[in-house]
Amino acid sequence: MELSPLCTDSISTEGCVIKQDRGQRKSKVSRDVETEIENLNKAIPQLAKVFRIIDKIGEGTFSSVFLGEAQMHDGRREMFALKHLIPTSHPTRIAAELQCLTVAGGEESVMGATYCFRKEDHVVIVMPYMEHQAIVDIIGSLTFEEVRLYIYHLMKALKHVHQFGIIHRDIKPNNFLFNRKSKMYALVDFGLAQGTADTQIELLKDLSGLRKQPRPVFGERNLNSCTPAAATTKPAAIKAETLIQLVKSSKTEDPANRKYTAAGRGPLPVRTQSSTQKPQRAVQQGHTCNCYQTDRVCNICMSRKQQVAPRAGTPGFRAPEVLTKCPNQGTAIDVWSAGVILLSLLSGRYPFFKASDDLIALTQIMTIRGSRETIQAAKAFGKSVACSRDLPRQDLRTLCETLRGRRPSPDEVTPLPEANKDSSTACHHNIQDATPTHRPSVQHGAGESPLSSTLPEEPRDSETDCKVEVDERGWDRVPDEAYHLLDRLLDLNPATRITAAQALQHPLFKDL
CATH class of the missing domain: 1.10.510.10 (Transferase(Phosphotransferase) domain 1)
Structure with a gap:
C-alpha cells in the first residue's frame, strides 16, 4: 500500500464527512480537538504531508486515536486510524505493541499496523480505519x-x-x-499486552520478565530514518515491519537504567523509611497469623512483603x-x-x-x-x-x-x-x-x-x-x-x- 504526499489545499470539505452508525460525522470539530490536531501536526510535521486529520475518534489512558484521510497513488482516498501514544510511554512498550500488530495482526479479526511515524518522543501508529458501533x-x-x-x-x-x-x-x-x-x-x-513463557513476540519477554539478559530498545536517531546516513534528516513514515528491524539493531541499554514495571509504564516506586519510623520486624518462617477470618489484620500480616503481580x-x-x-x-x-x-x-x-x-x-x-x-x-x-x-x-x-x-x-x-x-x-x-x-x-x-x-x-x-x-x-x-x-x-x-x-x-x- 503506497501513500502519496497530500496537499491539504486540494481536499474538499466534503471529505470531512464520514458515515457512522447510519448518521453523519459532523465536519466541524470542537475547538479542543482542533487544538489537539494542530499540536500533533506540529509534533510530527511529516504527518500533515501524508494525512489530513479530520477528527478525534477515541481516547484512552495511554493514547488518543484520530481519523485521518490519505490519498493513495492510484488516486483513491482512504481512511486510517492514527493512534498517538503519550510521550511518557516506555520505548520497549511501544515497540512491543508494534510487534504484536505486525506479527499477529492483519488476519483472523485482529487489527494490523500499516505505518509508523516518530519524531523524538512522539509516536503515531497508523492502522486501517473500520467503522464500528459501540x-x-x-x-x-x-x-x-x-x-x-x-x-x-x-x-x-x-x-x-x-x-x-x-x-x-x-x-x-x-x-x-x-x-x-x-x-x-x-x-x-x-x-x-504481555507474553507467555513461550511467546513468539520477542519484545514481550522484556515486559513479562521472561528474559534475563537486557534487550536493546530503539534509540532516537534510528527511528527518524531507515538508514543511518539519513539520521539527521526530517522524520519519515516507515513501515511497521521496518520499525521492528530498527528496534533489533539499536544500541543496548544499560540494565541498571531500566527502571520500569512489568507493564512498562514508568519507574518503580522506591519505598523509603523515615527516621521516626520503627523498622518492621521480619516474619519468622512458618509463623502463622491469628487474624484469619476475623475483622482485623495482625502485625504478622502487615509485615509480610507485598506480592507483586500483573494487574x-x-x-x-x-x-x-x-x-x-x-x-x-x-x-x-x-x-x-x-x-x-x-x-x-x-x-x-x-x-x-x-x-x-x-x-x-x-x-x-x-x-x-x-x-x-x-x-x-x-x-x-x-x-x-x-x-x-x-x-x-x-x-x-x-x-x-x-x-x-x-x-x-x-x-x-x-x-x-x-x-x-x-x-x-x-x-x-x-x-x-x-x-x-x-x-x-x-x-x-x-x-x-x-x-x-x-x-x-x-x-x-x-x-x-x-x-x-x-x-x-x-x-x-x-x-x-x-x-x-x-x-x-x-x-x-x-x-x-x-x-x-x-x-x-x-x-x-x-x-x-
Whole structure:
C-alpha cells in the first residue's frame, strides 16, 4: 500500500464527512480537538504531508486515536486510524505493541499496523480505519444470532493471538470493534499486552520478565530514518515491519537504567523509611497469623512483603486470578474477559460489573459464581480467600432471562434484589462504559448485593412491547449451549477454564 504526499489545499470539505452508525460525522470539530490536531501536526510535521486529520475518534489512558484521510497513488482516498501514544510511554512498550500488530495482526479479526511515524518522543501508529458501533449503543437491539457471531469471531481473534504467546490483558467491547452492517470485527489495542513463557513476540519477554539478559530498545536517531546516513534528516513514515528491524539493531541499554514495571509504564516506586519510623520486624518462617477470618489484620500480616503481580486491565473485566494477585497469569485471563462480555450480551446489561476496587470486584464475582466455589478455585491457584457471607451460585440462564425481563419473578435470584425493578433495560439501555479512567464508587446498604449497583433503573413504555421486540430477535430461543459456553468461559479456575481454541469447537458454533 503506497501513500502519496497530500496537499491539504486540494481536499474538499466534503471529505470531512464520514458515515457512522447510519448518521453523519459532523465536519466541524470542537475547538479542543482542533487544538489537539494542530499540536500533533506540529509534533510530527511529516504527518500533515501524508494525512489530513479530520477528527478525534477515541481516547484512552495511554493514547488518543484520530481519523485521518490519505490519498493513495492510484488516486483513491482512504481512511486510517492514527493512534498517538503519550510521550511518557516506555520505548520497549511501544515497540512491543508494534510487534504484536505486525506479527499477529492483519488476519483472523485482529487489527494490523500499516505505518509508523516518530519524531523524538512522539509516536503515531497508523492502522486501517473500520467503522464500528459501540456495544453500549446497540446492546438493547442486538439479536441472539448477532451475539453468537460476535463471540465466535472474538474467540477466533483470541485463538490467533494466543498462538503467538500474546496475552492481550484488556479484552472488552471497546477493544473488539464491531461493524454491524458489514459483519466485520477487529481486535485492537495491544498497549497492555504481555507474553507467555513461550511467546513468539520477542519484545514481550522484556515486559513479562521472561528474559534475563537486557534487550536493546530503539534509540532516537534510528527511528527518524531507515538508514543511518539519513539520521539527521526530517522524520519519515516507515513501515511497521521496518520499525521492528530498527528496534533489533539499536544500541543496548544499560540494565541498571531500566527502571520500569512489568507493564512498562514508568519507574518503580522506591519505598523509603523515615527516621521516626520503627523498622518492621521480619516474619519468622512458618509463623502463622491469628487474624484469619476475623475483622482485623495482625502485625504478622502487615509485615509480610507485598506480592507483586500483573494487574493491567479494565475494572469489571479482570479475572479472579488477577484480582487475587496470582503471579502465574496466562491467556486464560483473556478468556474470562470474553466470558464477561458474553454475560453482558446475554443479560442485556453493559457494563455488567462495576466496582471501586479489586475486593469489591471479587465480591461481585462471588455473587454470580458463588462464594464457596470462588474460595475453592482460589485455593487451586495458591490463594486463600475468606468471605463473611455464604453467597449461592446463580443459574446463568435464570439470571440472564430475569435481567432481560423474560422471567417475571426474581425469586430464584435472591442475591440480586433489584433485578426485577429494571427488567426493561434490555430494550432501552444507556450506561457509560467502564474504562480504566472511570471507576465509580459503590456503597452498599445492609444485605444489599454489591452487583445491584450495576443495574440502572429506566422506565419502559410497556412490558408487552418489550417482550414482542425481544422475541423477534430470538431471545425466546436461546439454546442451552449458550449458557453452557458462558459457564465454561467464567470458570473460576484458570487451569480448567476453556481455551479460545476449545471454545471454537463448542456445540454453540457447530454450524460455523
